[in-house]
Amino acid sequence: MASRPAPSDEDRRSALPPLIVALAAGAAAAGIILWLTGSTLVAAGFLAGALVIAGAVFLAVRLLPSAKADEPAVDWSVAHTLASMSNDALAVTDRAGRLVCANERFGALFPSYPAPPGVVPSEWVSAQLGTAGRAAWRDGNASSGTFETAGTKLTAHITRVGDSMLVWRFAGTDVVDLTKQAQSLVAGASGDRLGSAGIMMALLGGDGRVRAANRVVRQRAMGDENAMIEGRDFTRFLITDNLGIVRFEREGLSGTPLRVLEIPFLDGENAPMLVALLDDELAIPHPAIGDTAGAHVRSLISLLPSGIALVGGDGRFVHMNDAFVRAAHVNPANPPLYPGDLVVREDKTALADAIRRFAAGAVHSMDMTVRFADAPDEGVAISIAAARGLGEAAVLLSLKDAGEEGRLKRQVAQATKMQAVGQLAGGVAHDFNNILTAIIGHCDLMLMRHAPGDSDYDDIQQILINSNRAAALTRQLLAFSRQQTLRPQVLQLPDVISEVSNLLKRLLGETVDLVVSHGRNLGPVRADPGQLEQVVVNLAVNARDAMLTKSPNGGGTLTIETFGVPAHEVRAMDDDVLPVGDYTALRISDTGTGIPADVLAHIWEPFFTTKEVGKGTGLGLSTVYGIIKQSGGFIFAESPKGKGAVFTIYLPANAAGDVAAKVPAAKPVQGDLWGSGTVLLVEDEAMVRAVAERALARQGYTVLTAENGEAALELLATSQKPDLLITDVVMPTMDGPTMVRHARKRYPDLKIVFMSGYAEEQLRKSIDLDNVAFLPKPFSVQQLAEAARAALTTK
Numbered sequence: 001m002a003s004r005p006a007p008s009d010e011d012r013r014s015a016l017p018p019l020i021v022a023l024a025a026g027a028a029a030a031g032i033i034l035w036l037t038g039s040t041l042v043a044a045g046f047l048a049g050a051l052v053i054a055g056a057v058f059l060a061v062r063l064l065p066s067a068k069a070d071e072p073a074v075d076w077s078v079a080h081t082l083a084s085m086s087n088d089a090l091a092v093t094d095r096a097g098r099l100v101c102a103n104e105r106f107g108a109l110f111p112s113y114p115a116p117p118g119v120v121p122s123e124w125v126s127a128q129l130g131t132a133g134r135a136a137w138r139d140g141n142a143s144s145g146t147f148e149t150a151g152t153k154l155t156a157h158i159t160r161v162g163d164s165m166l167v168w169r170f171a172g173t174d175v176v177d178l179t180k181q182a183q184s185l186v187a188g189a190s191g192d193r194l195g196s197a198g199i200m201m202a203l204l205g206g207d208g209r210v211r212a213a214n215r216v217v218r219q220r221a222m223g224d225e226n227a228m229i230e231g232r233d234f235t236r237f238l239i240t241d242n243l244g245i246v247r248f249e250r251e252g253l254s255g256t257p258l259r260v261l262e263i264p265f266l267d268g269e270n271a272p273m274l275v276a277l278l279d280d281e282l283a284i285p286h287p288a289i290g291d292t293a294g295a296h297v298r299s300l301i302s303l304l305p306s307g308i309a310l311v312g313g314d315g316r317f318v319h320m321n322d323a324f325v326r327a328a329h330v331n332p333a334n335p336p337l338y339p340g341d342l343v344v345r346e347d348k349t350a351l352a353d354a355i356r357r358f359a360a361g362a363v364h365s366m367d368m369t370v371r372f373a374d375a376p377d378e379g380v381a382i383s384i385a386a387a388r389g390l391g392e393a394a395v396l397l398s399l400k401d402a403g404e405e406g407r408l409k410r411q412v413a414q415a416t417k418m419q420a421v422g423q424l425a426g427g428v429a430h431d432f433n434n435i436l437t438a439i440i441g442h443c444d445l446m447l448m449r450h451a452p453g454d455s456d457y458d459d460i461q462q463i464l465i466n467s468n469r470a471a472a473l474t475r476q477l478l479a480f481s482r483q484q485t486l487r488p489q490v491l492q493l494p495d496v497i498s499e500v501s502n503l504l505k506r507l508l509g510e511t512v513d514l515v516v517s518h519g520r521n522l523g524p525v526r527a528d529p530g531q532l533e534q535v536v537v538n539l540a541v542n543a544r545d546a547m548l549t550k551s552p553n554g555g556g557t558l559t560i561e562t563f564g565v566p567a568h569e570v571r572a573m574d575d576d577v578l579p580v581g582d583y584t585a586l587r588i589s590d591t592g593t594g595i596p597a598d599v600l601a602h603i604w605e606p607f608f609t610t611k612e613v614g615k616g617t618g619l620g621l622s623t624v625y626g627i628i629k630q631s632g633g634f635i636f637a638e639s640p641k642g643k644g645a646v647f648t649i650y651l652p653a654n655a656a657g658d659v660a661a662k663v664p665a666a667k668p669v670q671g672d673l674w675g676s677g678t679v680l681l682v683e684d685e686a687m688v689r690a691v692a693e694r695a696l697a698r699q700g701y702t703v704l705t706a707e708n709g710e711a712a713l714e715l716l717a718t719s720q721k722p723d724l725l726i727t728d729v730v731m732p733t734m735d736g737p738t739m740v741r742h743a744r745k746r747y748p749d750l751k752i753v754f755m756s757g758y759a760e761e762q763l764r765k766s767i768d769l770d771n772v773a774f775l776p777k778p779f780s781v782q783q784l785a786e787a788a789r790a791a792l793t794t795k
Contacts, residue, residue, distance in 0.1 A: 089154075089170040091116060092161075093133075100165065109149065109170065111207040116156070116168045120149045129156055136160050146172075182274065183212035185300070191215070194300070200277035202234060210234050211272060220248050234275070261387050262365065263301070263308070264398055274300075307399035310387060311339060313359045315352065318393045327399050329374035339397065343370045344598070351382075358386045359394040376598040432470070433757030434685045436778035439467045441691030444781035448698070471778050488526050488631070490654050493562045493586055494518045500533045504558075507537065508544050511555025519563035523584050523653030527631045535624045536560070539588045539647050542621065546592025546645065556591035556644070563587070565650065578634055582653040589646040595639040603637060675789050677723035678702045682712045682739065683755075684731040688777075692726070695781040696788060709734030713742055721747050724792055726775075729756040740769060751791050755779070 089106040099115040117129030135142035136158035144156040191214030202213040215225040221237040263274040307324035340348040365385035383398040443464040547556030633651040683689035706712035727736040755775040
């Protein structure tokens with residue numbers, strides 16, 4: 001234990017007068033209280049309080065470091081004793097970052113007593129603690145973020161004491177309590193019972209040192225069952241010969257061979273571990289001894305919080321604890337015979353081969369990832385090790401990632417993947433829209449020179465049709481990535497269903513019945529009616545295909561329901577995803593084949609489809625997902641066993657007073673598209689710039705072009721004011737909105753049309769300027785002319 005310089009005699013002498021004064025004042029006050037109240041108990045209590053204060057003054061002066069570095073050191077045993085009384089891990093460091101004092105709980109969490117912030121081998125944790133330590137030196141108090149070690153989550157609370165020390169308190173040390181329980185289990189009566197059955201048990205820390213051991217281990221390793229073995233390196237008590245047989249070092253190579261069984265009961269690289277040692281002859285034990293030993297080990301395994309199961313030499317389950325039953329989705333009324341019965345078909349062979357190998361005598365443990373049949377999309381890490389001397393048990397299975405933390409990690413990974421795919425889809429759609437703009441524009445220009453009946457007319461028309469199909473594909477990608485342009489309005493869901501019901505009847509055919517049911521007191525929602533109709537159509541078409549697959553001739557029933565979900569019902573659901581609030585819900589269910597469990601988790605991903613090649617793009621449900629999420633709603637898919645699929649959509653009920661979105665102005669008719677004046681066209685893509693220039697020139701405009709924002713500003717400085725500025729939004733060197741702001745300084749009333757392959761909603765913040773219009777790519781020659789004419793005629 002580190003020490004600090006002791007206070008000088010002068011410091012001690014200076015402490016005596018305040019001490020004497022405090023004692024005298026306390027005694028005098030006690031006498032006065034006794035005279036006034038006549039109660040000796042009250043007076044004695046007051047005197048005791050004075051003594052405590054005086055003692056604290058004296059201790060503070062004794063423990064204060066002296067300014068003189070060459071005087072004798074102080075015994076910190078008093079401070080250490082006080083720290084040991086805390087339930088948290090405590091440590092004290094000085095200005096140089098050296099560990100001055102720490103309690104036993106600190107040592108239990110961090111073996112070898114490292115000085116904060118380097119308590120665990122993690123750069124992220126060290127950086128967090130270092131930042132908190134510097135903040136404590138500056139502000140007096142600070143706390144770190146939560147980090148994990150030895151299977152538990154910790155938070156460091158740091159307090160500055162004077163100008164020379166920091167007190168570190170690590171809260172949340174549940175692992176210490178669990179470890180102490182295991183210590184009591186090993187070193188107490190349970191450990192003695194195991195020892196009587198021939199099982200030697202020891203609890204090791206993450207550093208391999210002994211935390212606790214039963215008396216048989218102490219006797220065999222040290223020659224004395226009362227010897228102190230705690231804190232020593234356990235491997236020093238064992239030796240291994242050239243055949244890999246383990247013996248106690250004290251007994252030598254002629255000693256009894258041992259079998260070693262490791263039981264990891266906490267996750268983490270530095271987590272404590274239970275080790276069982278069994279004599280080699282117990283590999284085929286006497287029936288009575290083997291049964292007793294197996295019963296004790298099963299009792300021990302049942303107490304552990306991690307999922308553990310024992311498997312016999314024939315590959316059948318021998319025992320599984322409650323944690324394993326919960327994590328592996330085991331039905332207690334009908335437990336499986338083999339571990340392979342729990343996992344999906346693809347993992348059965350690998351798991352059976354690993355168990356067979358360890359049952360045959362493999363000595364090293366291994367980890368593998370399996371997927372349980374009831375949760376095929378949640379990979380679980382399982383540790384497999386050989387077990388000897390436990391009666392019929394031959395293999396030990398331990399689940400490492402079957403808790404809530406593992407589920408949350410998978411949810412975060414899935415959300416991150418969906419976000420990354422959405423960003424990729426949006427970027428691809430933008431670049432593709434530029435190409436489609438050029439193709440569609442050139443097709444329109446060629447069609448102006450060819451009349452129906454020309455040899456090339458049909459070919460050009462076919463190119464234009466396919467280009468528009470590709471444009472619809474990019475719109476679906478933008479819908480999934482929540483980057484499409486929406487025109488939300490305040491509406492009622494029954495009205496939307498009524499509008500689309502006639503179309504649904506034609507799509508479903510005569511063999512499928514459509515049942516519509518509306519609830520009462522439905523709150524209005526704010527959404528794009530056209531996009532909401534697309535959601536209903538996509539779900540209905542998928543339901544029709546599922547029902548025809550199940551019964552090609554018999555058809556089925558598609559049910560559409562709307563109902564209100566008030567806030568108290570949402571609160572009762574206790575759903576982690578759905579925030580509490582008032583919703584109007586839309587449920588679409590069918591009587592089809594349903595969705596298999598291994599498919600259900602992937603249905604929202606773009607290009608994922610179970611249909612035959614050429615019969616589906618895999619963008620139907622991903623488009624539905626994007627539209628609902630961009631509208632502020634939530635969608636859930638269910639597929640009960642033996643029934644069809646059920647999709648439930650929750651849209652927030654529109655608050656009173658919300659105003660519907662502005663309806664776009666009516667587009668000019670074809671005859672109004674001719675115009676005059678000067679148009680400045682700014683576009684970094686040469687192919688788009690060329691087709692837009694030709695299209696505007698054919699409508700009668702004088703067109704000036706620039707390849708980026710800087711070139712456009714130079715052109716504005718050397719030419720007359722244009723009547724209209726048409727510019728791309730995203731360009732290199734200087735983007736469109738920045739260029740427009742500079743241009744408006746010279747011409748405040750300049751009319752602007754923005755065009756972009758990105759959605760208007762995504763660009764809304766950057767193009768939030770007065771008197772501007774937006775033209776989404778890809779656009780046709782007619783749409784460009786309509787946008788230019790509308791902008792010039794707007795006052």
